[in-house]
Amino acid sequence: RQDFKVADLSLAEFGRKEITLAEHEMPGLMSIRKEYAEAQPLAGARVTGSLHMTVQTAVLIETLVALGAEVRWASCNIFSTQDHAAAAIAVGPNGTPDNPQGVPVFAWKGETLDEYWWCTEQALTWPNSPTGGPNMILDDGGDATLLVHKGVEYEKDGKVPSPDTAENDEHRVILELLNRTISDGSQKWTQLASEIRGVTEETTTGVHRLYEMQRDGVLLFPAINVNDAVTKSKFDNKYGCRHSLVDGINRATDVLIGGKTAVVCGYGDVGKGCAESLRGQGARVIVTEIDPICALQAAMDGYQVTTLDEVVDKADIFVTTTGNKDIIMAADMAKMKHQAIVGNIGHFDNEIDMAGLAQIPGIVKDEVKPQVHTWTFPDGKKIIVLSEGRLLNLGNATGHPSFVMSNSFADQTLAQIELFTKPDEYPTGVYVLPKHLDEKVARLHLDSLGVKLTQLRPEQASYIGVEVDGPFKSDHYRY
Numbered sequence: 001r002q003d004f005k006v007a008d009l010s011l012a013e014f015g016r017k018e019i020t021l022a023e024h025e026m027p028g029l030m031s032i033r034k035e036y037a038e039a040q041p042l043a044g045a046r047v048t049g050s051l052h053m054t055v056q057t058a059v060l061i062e063t064l065v066a067l068g069a070e071v072r073w074a075s076c077n078i079f080s081t082q083d084h085a086a087a088a089i090a091v092g093p094n095g096t097p098d099n100p101q102g103v104p105v106f107a108w109k110g111e112t113l114d115e116y117w118w119c120t121e122q123a124l125t126w127p128n129s130p131t132g133g134p135n136m137i138l139d140d141g142g143d144a145t146l147l148v149h150k151g152v153e154y155e156k157d158g159k160v161p162s163p164d165t166a167e168n169d170e171h172r173v174i175l176e177l178l179n180r181t182i183s184d185g186s187q188k189w190t191q192l193a194s195e196i197r198g199v200t201e202e203t204t205t206g207v208h209r210l211y212e213m214q215r216d217g218v219l220l221f222p223a224i225n226v227n228d229a230v231t232k233s234k235f236d237n238k239y240g241c242r243h244s245l246v247d248g249i250n251r252a253t254d255v256l257i258g259g260k261t262a263v264v265c266g267y268g269d270v271g272k273g274c275a276e277s278l279r280g281q282g283a284r285v286i287v288t289e290i291d292p293i294c295a296l297q298a299a300m301d302g303y304q305v306t307t308l309d310e311v312v313d314k315a316d317i318f319v320t321t322t323g324n325k326d327i328i329m330a331a332d333m334a335k336m337k338h339q340a341i342v343g344n345i346g347h348f349d350n351e352i353d354m355a356g357l358a359q360i361p362g363i364v365k366d367e368v369k370p371q372v373h374t375w376t377f378p379d380g381k382k383i384i385v386l387s388e389g390r391l392l393n394l395g396n397a398t399g400h401p402s403f404v405m406s407n408s409f410a411d412q413t414l415a416q417i418e419l420f421t422k423p424d425e426y427p428t429g430v431y432v433l434p435k436h437l438d439e440k441v442a443r444l445h446l447d448s449l450g451v452k453l454t455q456l457r458p459e460q461a462s463y464i465g466v467e468v469d470g471p472f473k474s475d476h477y478r479y
């Protein structure tokens with residue numbers, strides 16, 4: 001029986017070529033492989049991963065394996081798997097599609113909800129493990145951690161709520177899965193959870209869930225909040241979006257950005273990256289903000305800062321980056337110029353009022369190509385909406401570049417080593433990555449950019465109250 005499930009093994013060769021190219025752009029992970037190859041710090045680790053199965057994630061997986069870990073993987077989003085990356089992981093660097101020798105991976109683009117949770121369960125179920133499960137989780141959004149915790153909770157109660165009580169489809173699927181796996185009285189999930197030394201969490205959503213479980217006293221094992229590492233969030237948010245916003249707009253529209261007027265709603269990390277990249281293309285960038293400090297920053301950075309109302313009928317490109325909802329409403333879009341471009345790179349899918357747009361009498365939606373639609377108003381004026389209001393850098397491009405993910409995934413790898421090798425230092429709770437490791441991740445990326453770091457001299461170190469080799473900043477320093 002094959003211990004993997006992917007869309008098409010014949011894509012493995014293509015996946016391997018892209019993984020090899022990505023390795024060159026992920027110096028942080030490749031340096032970690034070299035540094036720890038001998039020590040094998042993850043020997044004995046059984047890591048269950050629930051994180052977008054992409055080319056970059058494949059490099060992360062093979063780094064964990066290079067450090068001694070056994071790994072089982074599922075994606076954390078039903079659409080985010082790159083099938084060629086999943087195939088390459090299943091086949092492995094030394095295998096062939098006829099003789100796969102890779103990592104057990106359960107992921108394909110376009111999973112149903114039932115399939116998604118089946119994949120997550122497969123990644124959590126270890127055939128040759130004494131507990132039947134992992135001893136480490138690497139999570140993105142918290143679904144793997146959730147399944148384990150709900151399983152243990154319902155086994156303690158001796159019963160699972162009826163799927164009829166489910167709040168939504170996803171909740172129903174989870175209850176059906178747990179009903180199926182708990183009915184035999186095997187205490188599967190309690191057994192499975194018993195040896196988990198910890199979880200490392202990639203994103204804000206998953207971190208929020210962890211802090212809630214800690215607050216409610218139900219957290220079963222320690223967690224490292226990787227999201228708030230400076231070398232993760234600053235790079236994801238500012239430099240990742242600075243690259244992938246324009247990538248998405250270009251792939252979607254091929255419009256010349258130079259000379260156009262662009263509105264960036266929000267001037268946080270993501271907005272700063274987006275404004276800079278649009279300005280870099282020669283656009284005149286206007287910022288909208290609610291926060292006087294961020295508004296002042298935008299003004300100091302030379303941007304006009306005004307309200308959407310003031311410019312909605314004049315600008316050519318609109319990008320939302322706020323993490324808030326209802327930023328661009330249907331009434332705003334009705335006022336926009338002919339063929340104005342509207343896209344979101346901030347929160348899921350509620351920054352742009354797509355529901356309101358669809359309800360305008362006589363509006364006509366037309367697909368130009370996947371993830372690019374025109375919406376024609378009754379007066380004939382049309383606007384171009386990207387990714388149907390969802391994250392345009394993912395729907396119209398390929399997310400963040402490998403170098404950005406190298407920072408985030410180096411944080412993940414060091415966090416895995418921390419929790420796996422120093423269990424006594426991490427009693428159950430939620431931690432951030434120690435700053436010296438955050439700085440280490442940055443250090444690992446300097447050589448490849450030709451950076452020469454200045455060495456602090458002892459008298460200087462004592463003068464500013466830090467150690468010669470860092471940490472160089474206090475925990476509350478805002479980079």
Ligand SMILES: NC(=O)c1ccc[n+]([C@@H]2O[C@H](COP(=O)([O-])OP(=O)(O)OC[C@H]3O[C@@H](n4cnc5c(N)ncnc54)[C@H](O)[C@@H]3O)[C@@H](O)[C@H]2O)c1
Pocket residue numbers: 204236237240241265266267268269270271288289290291294321322323324327345346347348391393
């Ligand atoms: N697409 C991606 O690849 C990607 C990557 C990283 C983060 N994100 C998401 O982008 C969002 C923003 O992330 P961030 O790190 O920049 O957050 P942030 O909090 O630093 O910035 C958001 C900014 O929007 C402003 N804002 C809020 N409501 C507003 C409104 N009504 N009008 C104008 N401005 C408003 C806030 O004052 C804040 O300055 C989050 O949802 C984050 O999850 C997406």
Ligand SMILES: O=C(Nc1ccc2nc(N3CCOCC3)sc2c1)c1ccc(CN2C(=O)C=NC2=O)cc1
Pocket residue numbers: 052054055056057077079080081390394395398399400401405
């Ligand atoms: O979410 C991601 N990707 C994604 C891709 C396509 C897609 N298509 C969708 N739909 C919606 C319904 O209609 C059909 C189309 S949703 C969706 C999501 C995603 C996030 C972070 C990283 C992290 N990352 C990078 O950024 C680069 N490498 C990474 O691992 C990846 C993907």
